[in-house]
Amino acid sequence: MSTTSYDQNLIQLEEDAAALSAGGILTIDLAALRANYKLIADMLAPTRAAAVVKADAYGLGADKVAPQFYAAGCRDFFVAHLNEAIALQPHLANDITIYVLNGLQPQTEQLCAKNNIVPVLNSMEQLRNWVALAKVQNRRLPALLQLDTGMARLGLSEPELRELLADLSLLEAIDIKYVISHMAAADNPDSPQNQAQLAQMQAALKQLPHFPVAFSNSGGSFLQSAYHYDLARPGIALYGGAPQENKPNPMHPVVSLQARVIQCRTVPAQTLVGYSGSYTTKAETRIATIAVGYADGWPRHLSNKGAAYYGDTRLPVIGRVSMDSITLDITALPEGTLKLGSLVELIGERQTLEQVARDAGTISYDILTALGHRYHRTYINNVL
Numbered sequence: 001m002s003t004t005s006y007d008q009n010l011i012q013l014e015e016d017a018a019a020l021s022a023g024g025i026l027t028i029d030l031a032a033l034r035a036n037y038k039l040i041a042d043m044l045a046p047t048r049a050a051a052v053v054k055a056d057a058y059g060l061g062a063d064k065v066a067p068q069f070y071a072a073g074c075r076d077f078f079v080a081h082l083n084e085a086i087a088l089q090p091h092l093a094n095d096i097t098i099y100v101l102n103g104l105q106p107q108t109e110q111l112c113a114k115n116n117i118v119p120v121l122n123s124m125e126q127l128r129n130w131v132a133l134a135k136v137q138n139r140r141l142p143a144l145l146q147l148d149t150g151m152a153r154l155g156l157s158e159p160e161l162r163e164l165l166a167d168l169s170l171l172e173a174i175d176i177k178y179v180i181s182h183m184a185a186a187d188n189p190d191s192p193q194n195q196a197q198l199a200q201m202q203a204a205l206k207q208l209p210h211f212p213v214a215f216s217n218s219g220g221s222f223l224q225s226a227y228h229y230d231l232a233r234p235g236i237a238l239y240g241g242a243p244q245e246n247k248p249n250p251m252h253p254v255v256s257l258q259a260r261v262i263q264c265r266t267v268p269a270q271t272l273v274g275y276s277g278s279y280t281t282k283a284e285t286r287i288a289t290i291a292v293g294y295a296d297g298w299p300r301h302l303s304n305k306g307a308a309y310y311g312d313t314r315l316p317v318i319g320r321v322s323m324d325s326i327t328l329d330i331t332a333l334p335e336g337t338l339k340l341g342s343l344v345e346l347i348g349e350r351q352t353l354e355q356v357a358r359d360a361g362t363i364s365y366d367i368l369t370a371l372g373h374r375y376h377r378t379y380i381n382n383v384l
């Protein structure tokens with residue numbers, strides 16, 4: 001079917017209107033997602049690489065993102081909640097497995113089994129509930145078994161593991177695909193916690209029948225191969241976040257964010273800017289107001305902190321971050337450079353995701369998962 005140039009013009013106009021009517025433009029590079037998956041999968045091989053797509057694929061849209069990982073060869077997908085798994089499933093082919101990290105609430109076992117979703121069993125209670133359903137259905141339902149190796153968050157504690165070891169017949173009724181654990185400090189290669197957790201995992205595995213093992217997140221994937229086992233579960237690195245702190249980031253940037261200028265003004269010295277007058281101009285200052293605020297996930301902690309960029313010019317945030325806008329000191333730019341409708345960069349070539357996170361005193365995960373839903377989202381470099 002051919003679209004006429006008239007139709008194409010209309011489509012372009014509508015897209016322009018959508019982009020123009022939003023306060024910010026969030027661009028998600030699907031080729032970068034695929035390249036990041038391939039980079040990690042190649043590095044880890046023969047260890048399998050899963051993709052963690054919880055929290056709507058770290059805020060980027062699991063329905064759009066997961067199929068890109070699939071195209072790059074991924075067949076194992078991790079989410080946090082059962083409802084995330086059920087929502088994601090129709091967007092993927094059926095030769096994949098979706099795992100639910102947070103485990104199962106009582107009375108959701110049937111729903112999980114009916115949808116062929118694989119739960120992570122985090123406690124003896126969850127294990128017993130899954131075994132009970134397996135017996136009723138007379139089939140060895142698949143599951144992952146999580147051991148806590150030093151995070152005190154999810155997974156069998158040491159006393160619970162002893163309870164299990166006293167009656168291993170429980171495991172015969174179900175099909176344990178992997179025994180898993182989660183690393184607490186793998187983003188820091190020098191943390192002694194890495195080795196301590198690995199040692200605890202090794203000791204626990206020795207006492208269990210042989211099962212494949214899944215241990216590493218993004219950070220662990222960049223540690224020695226002893227941490228890799230059979231399946232790794234990278235998340236943040238796939239989205240362009242740095243897997244290890246204080247090291248160059250080997251991942252391709254995935255996200256860029258531009259914000260619209262909605263007003264410019266020149267004010268004299270001693271002008272109060274923004275809520276509570278938290279900033280006072282020291283000299284005559286040119287200010288641009290941009291249409292992104294904390295309701296869009298731009299941290300309010302970046303009040304009087306951090307910056308936007310126009311080309312190579314840094315434009316510091318002055319005053320409080322408001323719900324729907326931010327004020328920038330644009331005095332460094334020649335007068336008239338920015339005007340109504342101009343775009344400035346919040347995340348991109350000049351200001352990485354990691355930089356924004358550092359300025360805000362948080363981590364890239366927090367910035368990504370907070371990215372707002374008022375932005376005009378464009379997904380580029382699709383091949384599907």
Ligand SMILES: *Cc1c(COP(=O)(O)O)cnc(C)c1O
Nearest residue numbers: 052101182217218233234235236
């Ligand atoms: C979130 C999560 C991951 C992914 O961690 P990243 O640091 O984003 O790579 C892996 N495993 C578990 C259990 C998680 O909760």
